[in-house]
Each structure stands twice: as C-alpha cells, then as structure tokens.
Amino acid sequence: MRALVKTGAGPGLELRDVPQPMIGINDVLIRVHKTGICGTDLHIESWDPWAARTIHPPLVVGHEFVGEIVEVGSNVADFHPGDLVSGEGHVVCGRCRHCLAGRRHLCAATIGLGVGRDGAFAEYVALPMTNVWHHWPGVNEEVAAIFDPFGNAVHTALAFPVLGEDVLISGAGPIGLMATAVVRHAGARHVVVSEPNAFRRELALKMGATLVVDPGERALPDVFAELDMVEGFDVVLEMSGNSTALRAAIAAMAHGGGIALLGIPTEEIALDVNAIVFKMLTLRGIYGREMYETWYKMTVMLQSGLDITPAITHRFGFRDHEAAFEAARHGDSGKVIMDWLS
Ligand code: NAD
Numbered sequence: 001m002r003a004l005v006k007t008g009a010g011p012g013l014e015l016r017d018v019p020q021p022m023i024g025i026n027d028v029l030i031r032v033h034k035t036g037i038c039g040t041d042l043h044i045e046s047w048d049p050w051a052a053r054t055i056h057p058p059l060v061v062g063h064e065f066v067g068e069i070v071e072v073g074s075n076v077a078d079f080h081p082g083d084l085v086s087g088e089g090h091v092v093c094g095r096c097r098h099c100l101a102g103r104r105h106l107c108a109a110t111i112g113l114g115v116g117r118d119g120a121f122a123e124y125v126a127l128p129m130t131n132v133w134h135h136w137p138g139v140n141e142e143v144a145a146i147f148d149p150f151g152n153a154v155h156t157a158l159a160f161p162v163l164g165e166d167v168l169i170s171g172a173g174p175i176g177l178m179a180t181a182v183v184r185h186a187g188a189r190h191v192v193v194s195e196p197n198a199f200r201r202e203l204a205l206k207m208g209a210t211l212v213v214d215p216g217e218r219a220l221p222d223v224f225a226e227l228d229m230v231e232g233f234d235v236v237l238e239m240s241g242n243s244t245a246l247r248a249a250i251a252a253m254a255h256g257g258g259i260a261l262l263g264i265p266t267e268e269i270a271l272d273v274n275a276i277v278f279k280m281l282t283l284r285g286i287y288g289r290e291m292y293e294t295w296y297k298m299t300v301m302l303q304s305g306l307d308i309t310p311a312i313t314h315r316f317g318f319r320d321h322e323a324a325f326e327a328a329r330h331g332d333s334g335k336v337i338m339d340w341l342s
C-alpha cells in the first residue's frame with residue numbers, strides 16, 4: 001500500500017510502498033478515505049527537538065482519519081466490513097487504574113497513532129476495536145476525517161459550563177476555530193477570539209465569534225465595555241500555547257472563572273499566581289478526548305446543527321502531500337484535508 005513515511009532521523013516525509021498492516025484478533029483494518037493534517041504531523045515532518053526525542057523511524061505518520069472497515073479480527077463482533085469509522089488516536093493500556101475505571105483519557109501509558117505506532121496517512125490503517133468510532137449514515141466525510149482535533153475542541157470547550165457565559169478563545173488555529181462554533185452551539189453569550197493572524201480572525205467570525213481581537217493591537221479588557229461585560233471572562237479556552245496569551249487571559253478573568261489549557265507551550269511559563277489565588281481561578285489541563293463521552297458529544301452536536309465546515313479550508317490528494325503540508329504550515333489556513341481514494 002502507499003503510505004507517508006518518516007524514513008529516518010531528519011526532516012521530510014516520503015510516499016512509499018509499505019506492507020499493509022497485519023491485524024490481531026481484537027483489531028480492525030480500515031481503508032482510509034480522508035485524513036486531516038495536525039500540528040503533530042508538522043513537528044514530525046520538520047523533525048524538531050520534540051520529534052527527534054519522541055519518534056523512532058521508520059514510521060507511518062498521521063492520526064486524523066475517516067475510512068471504511070475492510071477486515072475484522074476473530075474477536076470483533078460490533079464492527080463489520082463496510083462500516084464508516086474514525087479512530088481515537090490514543091491507544092490506551094486498558095489495565096491501569098484509570099483505564100479500569102473507565103477514565104481512559106487519563107491513561108499514563110497511552111501510545112499515539114502515527115507517533116508511537118504506524119498511523120493513518122496510508123491506504124490502510126489497523127486499530128484495536130476499542131479505538132474505533134462508528135459514524136452515522138450521511139455524515140460529512142471531511143468532518144468525520146477531523147473528529148480527532150474536533151474532539152480536542154469539544155473536550156476543551158465543554159470543560160467548564162459555558163451556557164450564558166462570556167468566553168475567551170485564545171488562538172484561532174483549526175482547534176480554536178472549531179471550539180468557537182462549539183461554545184456558540186453550547187449557549188455562550190459572548191465568544192471573543194484573540195488571534196494575531198488576520199485570515200484566521202476572519203474565519204473565527206464565520207465560526208460565530210462575537211468579536212475578534214488582534215492581541216498585538218488591542219488589550220482584552222478593552223472589549224469589556226463594548227460587550228457589556230462587567231468583570232472579565234468567565235471561561236477561557238487557551239488554544240495557542242503562547243505565554244503572552246495565557247498571561248493576558250489570566251489578567252482578563254472574572255472571579256471564579258475557569259481556564260481550560262489545550263495549547264502546548266514550547267517552554268515553561270511564569271504566571272501571576274496571586275491573580276489565580278485571589279480570583280479563585282480553576283486551571284485545567286486538557287489532553288486528547290474523553291473516551292468516548294467527547295465522541296458522543298461531537299456526534300450529537302453535529303446532528304443537532306453544529307457546523308464546523310468553515311474551519312476546513314484546503315483539500316489535496318495524497319500524492320500532493322508536500323503542498324498539503326505547506327498549506328497546513330502556512331498561517332493562512334484552517335484545517336487541511338488529504339484524500340486517499342483518488
Ligand atoms: P495552531 O498552531 O494552528 O494554532 C495556534 C494559534 O495560536 C495560531 O493561529 C497562532 O497564530 C495563535 N497565536 C499565537 N500567538 C498568539 C497570541 N499571543 N494570542 C492569541 N493567539 C496566538 O494549532 P491548533 O492545531 O489549532 O492547536 C492549538 C494548540 O493546541 C496548539 O498549541 C497545539 O499544539 C495544541 N494541541 C494540544 C492537544 C492536546 O491534546 N492538549 C492536541 C492537539 C493540539
């Protein structure tokens with residue numbers, strides 16, 4: 001089969017012929033239809049310090065996908081050839097305290113698809129049946145292809161109650177863009193999106209932002225009067241990983257507010273702990289998706305009218321992977337999709 005492979009320690013990816021993955025008795029084999037490019041894939045492609053310490057080539061990369069089941073292991077009863085599915089990219093141990101208690105997103109022994117095992121940027125991918133999510137007939141396949149990052153957005157957006165609240169989203173990358181639509185759908189009053197890139201600010205407005213801010217141009221407290229806000233934001237979704245953005249968010253919080261941290265900083269960040277203490281803020285780290293409550297929420301929100309399609313801005317065939325990665329790396333994009341059928 002054709003697959004996009006990190007062949008050795010260094011930058012780049014190669015489209016190669018590799019053996020189709022073998023499946024065990026509890027696994028399913030999936031013919032990949034469409035995939036999404038994630039920041040993680042960009043790190044692996046460029047071979048940054050994180051990739052150099054984490055990735056052991058050769059490795060088929062990629063973890064965001066939708067496809068059709070073509071084969072199931074002898075132990076698998078709930079999935080059948082022809083089913084349209086996506087995969088949860090975190091393969092958990094199944095045996096630790098948290099896994100046994102059904103809190104699989106807290107497993108400390110998680111192995112990442114396309115990171116610690118061969119991934120989905122290929123014609124076929126194999127996964128344990130416990131990592132597979134059924135789609136409903138008629139689902140938009142481009143949306144289904146990005147359930148993994150959409151799940152990051154939903155997990156973060158629903159970390160604190162947002163009904164009637166004023167929400168700040170810091171960083172309008174693909175995940176911040178999807179989160180904008182989610183908190184709107186979930187009933188937030190105002191959704192302010194802070195993002196330095198003008199293309200992405202424009203997209204954030206399409207996703208339902210009340211107001212967009214260029215953090216280099218306008219301080220956050222400056223918007224309070226315009227939006228009739230008294231004290232500050234009730235909920236912040238930190239989706240930039242930027243230290244300045246996090247500090248600005250803490251300074252702009254109302255007492256008792258919650259900050260859900262999804263963005264991954266590249267270094268340690270010094271914070272105003274006095275502000276956290278005296279405002280009695282709650283900071284909560286978010287990693288991945290809740291298995292499978294987040295997946296359920298994604299499904300039912302889409303079925304009840306949530307639209308995340310404006311966040312998808314580019315489409316390529318898998319042979320044009322270099323152009324696809326270039327588009328994803330360029331700031332003037334939302335989600336970039338690669339097609340594996342044509
Ligand atoms: P992205 O890098 O495309 O988006 C980050 C955005 O933040 C960019 O648009 C950037 O312009 C913006 N930004 C930079 N400085 C800013 C500032 N000072 N204020 C406001 N915005 C600023 O990434 P993404 O794919 O949307 O992912 C969002 C973040 O979540 C990234 O940090 C990513 O590494 C992280 N992530 C975390 C998980 C997890 O499980 N915790 C999973 C996937 C991605």
Ligand code: ZN
Pocket residue numbers: 092093094095096097098099106107108109
């Ligand atoms: Zn575990």
